Amino acid sequence: MHLYILHRLLYTLPIIVGVTVVCFSFIHLAPGDPISAVLPENASPQVVAEIKAAYGFDQPLPVQYLKWLGHVVEGDFGTSIMTHRSVVSEVLPAVANTALLAIAAILLGFTFGISLGLIAGFSNRRGTDQSVTAFAVAGISIPHYWLGMVMVVVFAVLLRALPATGMGPAGTNVWLFTADDLRHLILPATTLAMIPAGVLARSVRAMVAEVRRQEFVQTLRGKGLGRARVFLHIVKNAAPPILAIMGLQFAQLLGGSILVETVFAWPGTGFLLNAAIATRDLPLLQGTVIVLATFFVLTNLVVDILQTAIDPRVRRA
Amino acid sequence: MSAVAEKAVIAATKPARGRATGGFWRRVARHVLRDKVALLCAAILGAIALSAIFAPWVAPADPYKTSMIRRLLPPFSPHFILGTDELGRDMLSRLIYGGRVSLTMGLLPVVLATVLGGSLGVIAGYFGRHVNMAIMRIIDVFYAFPSVLLAVAMAGVLGAGIVNSLISLTLVFIPPIARVAESVTTQVRNQDYVEAARATGASAARIIVQQVLANVTGPILTYASSLVSIAIIISSGLSFLGLGAAPPIADWGLMLNTLRQAIYVAPVNAVLPGAMIFAASVSFNLLSDSLRTAMDVRA
Numbered sequence: 001m002h003l004y005i006l007h008r009l010l011y012t013l014p015i016i017v018g019v020t021v022v023c024f025s026f027i028h029l030a031p032g033d034p035i036s037a038v039l040p041e042n043a044s045p046q047v048v049a050e051i052k053a054a055y056g057f058d059q060p061l062p063v064q065y066l067k068w069l070g071h072v073v074e075g076d077f078g079t080s081i082m083t084h085r086s087v088v089s090e091v092l093p094a095v096a097n098t099a100l101l102a103i104a105a106i107l108l109g110f111t112f113g114i115s116l117g118l119i120a121g122f123s124n125r126r127g128t129d130q131s132v133t134a135f136a137v138a139g140i141s142i143p144h145y146w147l148g149m150v151m152v153v154v155f156a157v158l159l160r161a162l163p164a165t166g167m168g169p170a171g172t173n174v175w176l177f178t179a180d181d182l183r184h185l186i187l188p189a190t191t192l193a194m195i196p197a198g199v200l201a202r203s204v205r206a207m208v209a210e211v212r213r214q215e216f217v218q219t220l221r222g223k224g225l226g227r228a229r230v231f232l233h234i235v236k237n238a239a240p241p242i243l244a245i246m247g248l249q250f251a252q253l254l255g256g257s258i259l260v261e262t263v264f265a266w267p268g269t270g271f272l273l274n275a276a277i278a279t280r281d282l283p284l285l286q287g288t289v290i291v292l293a294t295f296f297v298l299t300n301l302v303v304d305i306l307q308t309a310i311d312p313r314v315r316r317a
Numbered sequence: 318m319s320a321v322a323e324k325a326v327i328a329a330t331k332p333a334r335g336r337a338t339g340g341f342w343r344r345v346a347r348h349v350l351r352d353k354v355a356l357l358c359a360a361i362l363g364a365i366a367l368s369a370i371f372a373p374w375v376a377p378a379d380p381y382k383t384s385m386i387r388r389l390l391p392p393f394s395p396h397f398i399l400g401t402d403e404l405g406r407d408m409l410s411r412l413i414y415g416g417r418v419s420l421t422m423g424l425l426p427v428v429l430a431t432v433l434g435g436s437l438g439v440i441a442g443y444f445g446r447h448v449n450m451a452i453m454r455i456i457d458v459f460y461a462f463p464s465v466l467l468a469v470a471m472a473g474v475l476g477a478g479i480v481n482s483l484i485s486l487t488l489v490f491i492p493p494i495a496r497v498a499e500s501v502t503t504q505v506r507n508q509d510y511v512e513a514a515r516a517t518g519a520s521a522a523r524i525i526v527q528q529v530l531a532n533v534t535g536p537i538l539t540y541a542s543s544l545v546s547i548a549i550i551i552s553s554g555l556s557f558l559g560l561g562a563a564p565p566i567a568d569w570g571l572m573l574n575t576l577r578q579a580i581y582v583a584p585v586n587a588v589l590p591g592a593m594i595f596a597a598s599v600s601f602n603l604l605s606d607s608l609r610t611a612m613d614v615r616a
Binding site: 014015016018019021022026029030031137138140141142143144145146147149150152153157158251252254255256258259262263273274276277282285289292293296297300 | 454455457458459461462463464465466469470473474475476546549550553554557558560573577580581584587588591592594595598599601602603606
């Protein structure tokens with residue numbers, strides 16, 4: 001077990017290094033000169049060369065990368081070109097806001113999706129099963145940014161029941177949460193919850209149906225176990241793969257809320273990415289992407305290790 | 318000698334393989350054709366695609382003709398069945414024309430990624446060892462990004478435009494397809510018939526084309542088909558963020574973007590383009606599901 005964790009950790013490191021290489025290359029993939037955003041108009045070639053040297057762009061690429069990586073490892077992602085503040089001080093609060101939204105969405109989506117999946121998996125009625133499947137397919141196929149707009153139309157424009165955009169005054173400080181903060185959270189969180197709810201409803205249903213068909217369930221029933229105990233046995237056997245799916249969904253939500261954040265003007269990483277793209281603020285873009293991708297990789301790592309701890313059968317070399 | 322043996326082996330395997338694949342694909346087709354939901358989805362997609370292709374003849378009006386006095390007419394207005402957009406252009410015509418860019422941007426990245434990612438995966442899976450290491454570790458790095466994030470970041474860095482968002486989306490779909498291709502190829506590689514072909518001295522290229530591809534194409538295509546729905550959602554999402562098609566092109570995602578400003582004035586018009594994205598993505602999803610169950614009954 002310890003060996004497996006060590007192996008997984010060692011395997012994660014080069015991936016994170018790879019992620020930084022990709023993010024580093026952003027500067028050079030972008031059209032135009034990387035320093036064009038800070039260059040004064042009609043700068044003389046001499047000034048251009050000076051500024052290039054000041055930013056280190058005159059050095060060979062590997063040297064540039066290693067220098068940049070050295071700063072990143074120390075937590076220095078550079079300075080935002082637009083706000084002139086350090087990228088870290090821009091990214092961290094945005095990550096917290098995104099995390100709040102993602103956690104709310106994930107709690108909602110998991111509760112809803114797992115319940116629906118269990119109902120469908122244990123139901124012997126075709127109608128129940130089919131309606132849950134229909135819901136799951138809709139949840140997976142719906143363009144969530146559009147669902148967000150529909151939610152705004154229904155609950156904010158027509159019913160005037162909930163705020164259309166923005167975040168509550170308490171921010172991420174959940175201890176200060178008031179009804180107003182909650183009301184701001186409802187629409188974006190519900191919208192974002194649709195995907196994990198659909199994915200989970202579908203996979204829980206499939207897993208439960210599969211486990212129910214196995215012979216040991218009949219044995220359990222045959223030896224006179226109560227329905228509740230049989231239920232527990234089935235859930236225990238269906239849990240490990242579902243856990244893996246849950247982890248993956250959570251990780252995807254952290255990086256995938258960009259579009260929903262745009263619809264609801266939620267001040268998270270999506271908002272930051274949009275601003276960075278619109279103003280061609282590459283350091284800000286790099287910083288946001290590195291932080292989100294690292295979260296993604298680490299979440300996957302934790303899920304893998306947890307899954308192995310729960311179910312030794314999935315342990316791989 | 319070896320050439321004779323090779324011919325013998327190929328002669329022995331070919332008719333068997335031919336019969337098996339022919340029968341298999343026919344069975345898959347029969348299964349899908351019997352699936353009413355799949356047929357309905359195919360009909361919906363067919364209708365959207367055909368009307369998009371023949372848009373100049375199908376659309377009731379010019380999708381680019383603006384009119385300042387006819388802005389944001391509600392649906393069921395005279396002459397404008399689905400109303401008009403924020404510049405007074407006919408919504409129905411724009412939705413019909415919009416299928417051109419939106420469907421292409423859903424299908425093309427997946428097709429390109431299937432060819433590129435599929436090749437990478439098959440090569441990695443067939444040659445194993447260092448080749449596998451080199452290819453799959455690079456794939457793993459791109460797999461380490463949440464898909465929406467990678468698409469948005471890439472499109473953002475490269476700059477707005479259809480070609481750039483096509484590149485970003487292809488890049489997003491190469492890693493998952495390569496992974497599937499690699500794992501099925503690794504399974505096929507150790508089968509007896511591949512071993513037999515290798516024993517006759519067939520070259521790697523020949524084995525890949527004749528033995529491996531015949532057996533891995535099905536699973537790869539099934540998997541790729543399940544990505545089309547996601548591709549439509551993400552590509553329209555890029556347009557929605559202003560990173561895809563540029564105005565005044567009719568594109569569902571872009572229409573959602575520009576109509577969003579009018580959401581308080583004309584809510585129904587504002588959400589209509591999204592309904593098209595939803596319809597296309599649900600249909601592709603259900604079709605792909607049906608395909609998967611059809612392929613599962615190979616026993």
